[in-house]
Amino acid sequence: MNEETKQTELDGLQDQLDTNMTNEQAEAANSEEMTAEADNSTATEESLEQQLAKLNDTHLRLMAEYDNYRKRTLKEKSDLIRNGGEKVLRELLPVVDDLDIALANIDTAEDMEAVKEGIRLIYSKFTDYLSRQGIKPIETAGVSFDEELHEAIATFPAPSEELKGKVIDCVKKGYTLNDKVLRHSSVVVGQ
Template structure:
């Protein structure tokens, strides 16, 4: 009888759980692992769509910044080009308007000499002095023009050249060696440096 009571007490004690019994905390070692036993990171379990969205947003911001930078560079370059174009057009116009300034300034003293000569004509009867004065003015004028690059063309006795001469008419040549050559110069031709600025009007021997 005593043995039965002892067995009943032991069975009753086994069925009862102590009040202070708690579940031990789960450590990293006890966590569910994948990929060779490494613990699963919660960030890696985020949906793939969220990662793609974040990447796309960053790319859009970067592309927008690059576009704004390129647009700013384009506007600055366009403004610089417009300023250059306007400045060039203005300088070209000024150059055209003032192209003859140097020549005119050089000719003003010659004009002064002509004015003095015109005043002297009414006050003198010395023809020789007038001729000498006119000759001096002519030489001064010619030297001034030569200084600006003007050169007279030598045509008489030269073979006719359509690039230099303008034939007014043809006369029988006084000798065989003058056939096809300039026998008379009606109007002198001129060069500006090495460029023909006026053709010589000539008579050609035939």
């Protein structure tokens, strides 16, 4: 039995040795896997850092581009406000020139009819200009009072029944710009 016991002990030692070897191999394999995972983790981390740097760079570029766009549009808006009336004023200059000529010659004019005609021409030129710009006078003669277009500054007894609630007189003309009221007509309304 001695041999059998020895054999059993040997088998047990062999099993223990095999188990130890298997454990060592498993640990070595585990160690290799962990090293590979660590390498993969490091590579993934580096990849993520590169992506983050790229996204930060893109973000900074977009912010700078937006800031430049905002500054450019503010400058354009400022220029439009400052110079927006330039066209309007340039087209008014011929009317001003005509008025200058009329004023220079009014004192020496002998024919008052010619002076009146000159003033009518200047007025016509000016109203044509306003019309081209979309500015039109508000009709008042004999129309019904409309608070959207007219400002009643007085009421007066209507000379006839059909003039009640209608405009009798216009004290100051009103104007519209593309159907929007610029100034209400100041009117006297029949009562």
